[in-house]
Every structure is written in structure tokens, then in C-alpha cells.
Amino acid sequence: MIANITKGRKAVGALIYDFGPGRRDEHINPRIVAGNVTGTPLQVARAIDHTARRRPGITAPIWRTSLSLPDEDGILPDAQWAEIATSFIADMGFTDAPWVAVRHGDDHIHLTVSRVDWAGQLLTDRWDYRRAREAADRLEQEHGLVPARERFRAEGPQVRNNELEAAKRRGRGPDADADRPPEREELRRLVREVRDASRGLGRAAFESGLADVGVNVRANVASTGRMNGYSFTLEGWTDGSGEQVWVAASKVARDLRWAQLKTVIGDDPDFAVAKKNAPLSKDVSTSVEATSSEEHPALSTDPAARILAQWRAKAAGQEVPAETLPAPEPESAPAWTDRRRRPHGALATDSIPAEIKAARRQISTWQGEMETARSNARTWDGMATGAVTGPRVRELHQLAAKVEAARPHIEAEVTARKDRVAAETAADAARKIWREANGRKDLGWLELRKLGTSRKAEEKRAAVSS
Incomplete structure (x- = not known):
């Protein structure tokens, strides 16, 4: 699944597509x-959207x-699909939200869910892809369905719908008159055949074989000269x-x-041939032992010769001489008097006394x-407290007594x-409700039904607010 x-x-657009x-x-x-919303498809969609609008910020x-489901699972009855949909919604944690399941084909159903539940709370969609995969795995086991993990052990990226439609327009695909698969699948078959035929022969033989079967190839080489892989096209x-489509390997x-x-x-084809034909006799080991460390091929400046000699020495059980690394030149450390090297910018030893004086x-x-x-x-x-006396103090105490006497008023x-203020606010709110009702x-x-109310309810609101 x-x-x-x-x-x-x-949800309106989704249900319009489903129907x-x-x-x-x-x-x-x-x-x-299946679902927990009843009515016509349009009524169900509007009910789901009405709940979703309670959180306008989402x-x-x-x-x-x-x-x-794949063809191997056959055609399930509606009752079993309803059970699957209900269990899936429960595993995803969407039971308390309005949802509906629509079926318009033999092999699949569509679930439409509002992430805002009936109480107006937002339901999380965190890790929903992983949770959906786990729920599908459990339902496969519970209903005896073919596990998707076994069906989709992809040997390569699958041909998607838009690419399949384009291939059909070019006369390819399962529905075409000529039995020609889509380009990606044909590339996969041809490149594998050439790879198996070029086993151990190197890049030149591999690229020549691709040209013979009609596959154009392009080597992806980095600026450092390192080989990163190939791109293919037909x-x-x-x-x-009208641009040529190149697909990475x-x-x-x-x-x-x-x-x-x-x-x-x-x-490297040369290295592969040398490795295949490399003698492992005593003559090789003798020649390796007889060569001095100064003239040893493993220390050659030619990278290919050095690697081949090192491999031969290891195959013969000989110790490969270690390469002498040049001694690094000592780097001159800048003097501490350099202002760029001083801590805290220009703060130096001669500035500390002045900073201390300013702090004091x-x-x-x-x-x-x-x-x-x-x-x-x-x-x-x-x-x-009255400990300090005087005319101004007496005036201050008299003023304090007057303030204390006036405090209750x-x-x-x-x-x-x-x-x-509260009464005016309540009256304004009541006037607003009365005008609306x-x-x-x-x-x-x-x-009135679209607004979620009725004539009787509005008359009651108008009477209460009046």
C-alpha cells in the first residue's frame, strides 16, 4: 500500500476532482x-472547509x-476499504477532525481531512510521511496485502507519470503501437548489458560499447580531474x-x-590489464629485493608506475619503502608587538595603567x-517619622492627612x-449584536443556513440584545 x-x-476543489x-x-x-461527515459531496466539502476556517492563520x-494497491492485491470491497481508511485515520491521529474517504477506482481511495478538529484545535502534521508509512505497513500486515517495501525495492528511479505521458507522445510505453519501453527503462537495460560485456576492460571499452548500441554518453569529470560518473541519453x-535530455547514471x-x-x-584499463597479467613468480620478488630503496619503482615520480610497483611488492610479500616526506619549513611567528596580534585590539601593556586609573x-x-x-x-x-521638625514638615504632615481623608472618595x-466605561462597552456590543440580528x-x-443560523435564533438574539 x-x-x-x-x-x-x-476541500471543495479536492472533492470536485474526486467526483x-x-x-x-x-x-x-x-x-x-467512509468518514464522519454526511451529506452530498459539496455539503461534505463545505463542512470540512468550515471547520478549517476556524484557524485562518494556517x-x-x-x-x-x-x-x-497493486494488481496483486485484487479489488477490495467498499467495506474493507472503509475499515482501512478508518484505521489509517486513527493511526495518523485525525479521528477528532472531519474527514471523508472517496473511491472512484478499483485500486485506490482518496482521504480528505481537516487539520482543525471539531473543537477548533490544530492537529499536527509533524513527521506525517513517516507516520503514514508505518500505518500503511501495519494495515498491509493486518489485511494480508502485498508489502510495498518488497514491491518497490527500486533498482532505479521509476518512470513517473509526467515522464510516462511524454514517452507515450513519442510512441513509447506499454500503450504504444510499437513495443518500445520508456527511454529511462531502455537506458537501464542497454547500459547494464554493455557494462556486463565490458567487465574488466576499462572505460574505453565501456564507452565504445555504449556507442555501438546507440547510447550517447558523457563523462562527468570534476575540475580536479576526478571521475564522478556518467550521464546517458538516447x-x-x-x-x-527541444533540448537533449541527459540522465545521470x-x-x-x-x-x-x-x-x-x-x-x-x-x-584504469592499463592498470586492469597489468593487474590481470602481473606475474607472481619468484623472479618478481627477487627483482623487488634486488632494487635499492633509492631506485625502487614504488618511489617513482610516475603515479601509474608507483602504484603498480607497490601492488606487485605487496603481492610478493615484500615491504614497500616508505616515501620520504620533505621537512616542513618553519613558519615565522609575528611579534607580540604587532597590533593585529594583541588581545582586545589596541589594548597593550602600556595602556593598562591608564585603564586602571580611569576605572578607579x-x-x-x-x-x-x-x-x-x-x-x-x-x-x-x-x-x-517626625524626628525632623519645622514648618515645612508640619505642612507636609497636614497635606498627608488631607490625602488620607480623601482616599475613600x-x-x-x-x-x-x-x-x-464597562456599561458603555457592554451597550455598544449589544447594539452591534442587535443591528446584526x-x-x-x-x-x-x-x-441563514449558509451563515450557520436560523430566523428564530436571530429573533432571539435581537430580543436579548435589545
């Missing part, structure tokens, strides 16, 4: 087989997936703009990647301010003002 997940904004003619496969007898609140395989088949391909055909002056200033604040606090405490005025009373029943 394969679960193909998509996400969108509205429409279809774009690729003809939709036969579209019908709802850009894609509609979650869609198609559950498809004559006449072009895109909509890894996109044709996994076993045609360069890491696997070079082990079959051989990275700042500390002295802070200490003076702290003593002034303490003196002011002692004075204010004496005035508040001030608090009562503040409370009354808050009550007036009074205007809806004269609407038709269909428009």
Missing part, C-alpha cells in the same frame, strides 16, 4: 466509502492522501524546448553509480553618589468611572 500525501487550502471525470484515469462510480489546513530524447539505476560501476569495468575614578564617582543617596534617605525617613470615583431576520432560510 502506497500513501501519497498532499496538502491544500480548500469529476479525472485527469489521467477515468473516474468510475465515485462514492463516499495556510494549508486540508490534508490529503491517496492509498493505492537519440531523439528531447524535452519540450544514478538516476538510471543505483548499480550504475560510479562507485559500483568502476569496480566492474575497471577505473569611576569607582570614586559611584561611591560619592551612593553616600549622597544614603544621606537623602536618612533625611526623608526623619521627616516621615477618590477610590469610589475611580470605581464608578470603571463601571461607567435585526438585519438577518429578513434573510431567506438558505442564506
Whole structure:
């Protein structure tokens, strides 16, 4: 079972597609087989969208997936599809959200779900692809279906729908008059045949064999000269703009990647032939022993000769001389007096005393301010407790007594003002509800139903708000 997940904004378009003619496969007898929303398809879609609109900040609140089966599983009845859909929704955690399952073919169904549940809570779609795969695996085992993991052990990327449609227009594919597979599948077969025929013969033989069977090849070599792999194409395989379509080897088949391909055909044809014909007799070991370390082929400046000699020495059981590495030249360390190397930019040893002096002056200033604040606090405490006397202190205490006597009146005025503001706010809200309800009373029943209300409910709202 394969679960193909998509996400969108509205369920109306999804249900219109499910109950429409279809774009690729003809939709036969579209019908709802499961779900928790009832009504006509359009009513179901609107109910799902109505719930999704409760969270307007979500850009894609509609979650869609198609559950498809291979031909080996046969045609399941609607009741079994309903059971599968219900279990799948439960495994995904969407039971409390409005959802519906539509079937319009023999081998698959479409599930449309709102990620906003009936209570207005947003349901997470985190790791939904992995959760869908796990749910599908469990349903395959429970219903005795063919496991998708066994069916889709892809030997290479599969031909997708858009590529298959383009191949049909070029006269290829299963429905074409001539029995010609799509280009990607034909490339996979031809390149594998040439690979097997060129086993151990090197890149030149492999590329020549591809040219003989009509496959154009392009080597992908990095700027450093390293071989990264091949790209293939067939004559006449072009895109909509007329450009030749080149496909990387890894996109044709996994076993045609360069890491696997070079082990079959051989990275270097000369090295492969030398390895095949390399003698492993005593003469070789004797010649290896007789050669001095200064003249040893394993230390040659020629990379190919050095690698071949090292391999022969290892095959003969001889120790390969170690290469002498040139001694690195000592790097001159810049002097500490260099301003770019000093810590904290330009701060150096000669600047530290000045920084210390400035810090001490700042500390002295802070200490003076702290003593002034303490003196002011002692004075204010004496005035508040009556320890400090004088005409201004007596005036201050008299003013404080007046404020204390007026406090209940001030608090009562503040409370009354808050009550007036709350009453005005409530009256404005009631007026707004009355105007809305009074205007809806004269609407038709269909428009009131679209708004989720009725004439009786609006008359009651108008009476209550009035």
C-alpha cells in the first residue's frame, strides 16, 4: 500500500476532482466509502472547509492522501476499504477532525481531512510521511496485502507519470503501437548489458560499447580531474524546448553509480590489464629485493608506475619503502608587538595603567553618589517619622492627612468611572449584536443556513440584545 500525501487550502476543489471525470484515469462510480461527515459531496466539502476556517492563520489546513494497491492485491470491497481508511485515520491521529474517504477506482481511495478538529484545535502534521508509512505497513500486515517495501525495492528511479505521458507522445510505453519501453527503462537495460560485456576492460571499452548500441554518453569529470560518473541519453530524447535530455547514471539505476560501476569495468584499463597479467613468480620478488630503496619503482615520480610497483611488492610479500616526506619549513611567528596580534585590539601593556586609573575614578564617582543617596534617605525617613521638625514638615504632615481623608472618595470615583466605561462597552456590543440580528431576520432560510443560523435564533438574539 502506497500513501501519497498532499496538502491544500480548500476541500471543495479536492472533492470536485474526486467526483469529476479525472485527469489521467477515468473516474468510475465515485462514492463516499467512509468518514464522519454526511451529506452530498459539496455539503461534505463545505463542512470540512468550515471547520478549517476556524484557524485562518494556517495556510494549508486540508490534508490529503491517496492509498493505492497493486494488481496483486485484487479489488477490495467498499467495506474493507472503509475499515482501512478508518484505521489509517486513527493511526495518523485525525479521528477528532472531519474527514471523508472517496473511491472512484478499483485500486485506490482518496482521504480528505481537516487539520482543525471539531473543537477548533490544530492537529499536527509533524513527521506525517513517516507516520503514514508505518500505518500503511501495519494495515498491509493486518489485511494480508502485498508489502510495498518488497514491491518497490527500486533498482532505479521509476518512470513517473509526467515522464510516462511524454514517452507515450513519442510512441513509447506499454500503450504504444510499437513495443518500445520508456527511454529511462531502455537506458537501464542497454547500459547494464554493455557494462556486463565490458567487465574488466576499462572505460574505453565501456564507452565504445555504449556507442555501438546507440547510447550517447558523457563523462562527468570534476575540475580536479576526478571521475564522478556518467550521464546517458538516447537519440531523439528531447524535452519540450527541444533540448537533449541527459540522465545521470544514478538516476538510471543505483548499480550504475560510479562507485559500483568502476569496480566492474575497471577505473584504469592499463592498470586492469597489468593487474590481470602481473606475474607472481619468484623472479618478481627477487627483482623487488634486488632494487635499492633509492631506485625502487614504488618511489617513482610516475603515479601509474608507483602504484603498480607497490601492488606487485605487496603481492610478493615484500615491504614497500616508505616515501620520504620533505621537512616542513618553519613558519615565522609575528611579534607580540604587532597590533593585529594583541588581545582586545589596541589594548597593550602600556595602556593598562591608564585603564586602571580611569576605572578607579569611576569607582570614586559611584561611591560619592551612593553616600549622597544614603544621606537623602536618612533625611526623608526623619521627616516621615517626625524626628525632623519645622514648618515645612508640619505642612507636609497636614497635606498627608488631607490625602488620607480623601482616599475613600477618590477610590469610589475611580470605581464608578470603571463601571461607567464597562456599561458603555457592554451597550455598544449589544447594539452591534442587535443591528446584526435585526438585519438577518429578513434573510431567506438558505442564506441563514449558509451563515450557520436560523430566523428564530436571530429573533432571539435581537430580543436579548435589545
